[in-house]
Amino acid sequence: MVETTLLVSKIKNGTVIDHITGGHALDVVKILGITGRTRGTVLIAMYVPSKQLTTKDIVKVEGRELKPEEVDKIALLAPRASINIIRNYKVINKKRVRLPDIIKGIAQCGNPACISNSNEPIQPKFYVKSQDPLMIRCHYCSYIMEKKDILEQF
């Protein structure tokens, strides 16, 4: 077992997103809008051996706390991720992401002929049919989307 704490250095203040489904660290980075030209330390570890998952990814972001919408998006891609808030090198708050049964507003329906993609006063709404592998169904047209369809939008 590799010592993950040694593998990725600590951050002083910010957020550690742990237990990201292996291979999805870069997607999480994308959700957070980190382009590489934004300032601040970002540490990324991929395919780290894990007790809970066979492998996991970890993303550490210095000087930043996440917005609820960002947490919801991460939950779609990595339903077992945990969000740790770090102050002065210590974890002061740790919580698991939670994928609700109904998702509103954070994804668009992938069916171009769906009414939710036209100019109507509503938010797209989906039912989570399966968390892992992810499968969601549009409330309006019943179209089914998977993780890859949602990734294209983020």
Add this chain to the structure above:
Amino acid sequence: MEFQGRDIISLKDFSREEIDYILRIARTMESVAKNGSDLLAGKILATLFFEPSTRTRLSFESAMHRLGGSAIGFAEAEIASVKKGENLADTMRVVESYADIIVVRHPLEGAARLAAEFAGVPVINGGSGAEEHPTQALLDLYTIVKEKSRIDGLSIALVGDLRYGRTVHSLAYALSLFDVTLHFVSPEMLRMRREVLETITGKIEVVETNRLEDVIDGVDVLYMTRIQKERFPDAAEYAKVRGSYRIDLPLLESAREDMIVLHPLPRVDEIAFEVDKTIHARYFGQVWNGVVMRMALLGLLLGQIK
């Protein structure tokens, strides 16, 4: 069973008991349709057709008039406000003040679901893009019951464009509540939609094939649909497919004597004219059954039939 105030958006929202009940009420409407009635006197039906369909609109209006109610509405050509870009939600919020019940036909999928969320009166889906057409499927079920005295135990083939054919989606949802074997017969690129397959899988036996010849001798009901040219990338591809999903007298030779052929109409050339006078043809009878079924639905949703 309580239907008053409900919407009819998708047949996946209905239980077997509810569908059985609707079919029984439709049967009682046969004589009412012939004799006339004032059951819905003073009630107004609005038909909002954002996409042309003379048949479905006339069927609903005829059903409403036979029950003593009246009908208002517009057909595609007249919808100036919609062309100006008014959204469906706003249209519904206006029209609910004009009518006691609303039928919506719209080119977009999910449109009826949205329409119902913004209307305070019952909404009936008169066809939502390529998604669903529940009242057509209900009248098809009614036709099957009338002709076969049952649905359970039957072997039924849905043929043609199963990807964009809205009626076959509604039919598949409803038939999955019965003890039937369903054959989906279509070209590869027009196979039954994933969301329908996901919903019905495990409930009934489903067999997919692209050869009509494989099913013709074993089925009780052959449900034909139109394959539209626009679905194909080129004319040659379409021409190849068109001939393979067409029924004519030679093909019917291997069919069971009591096999019935249904079609939501209009047909193009997927049923040869020579089939019309055979003992199998039932597609024109469906039109009358549509009026009877829609009478039942209007009466139930308006609370005048219990």
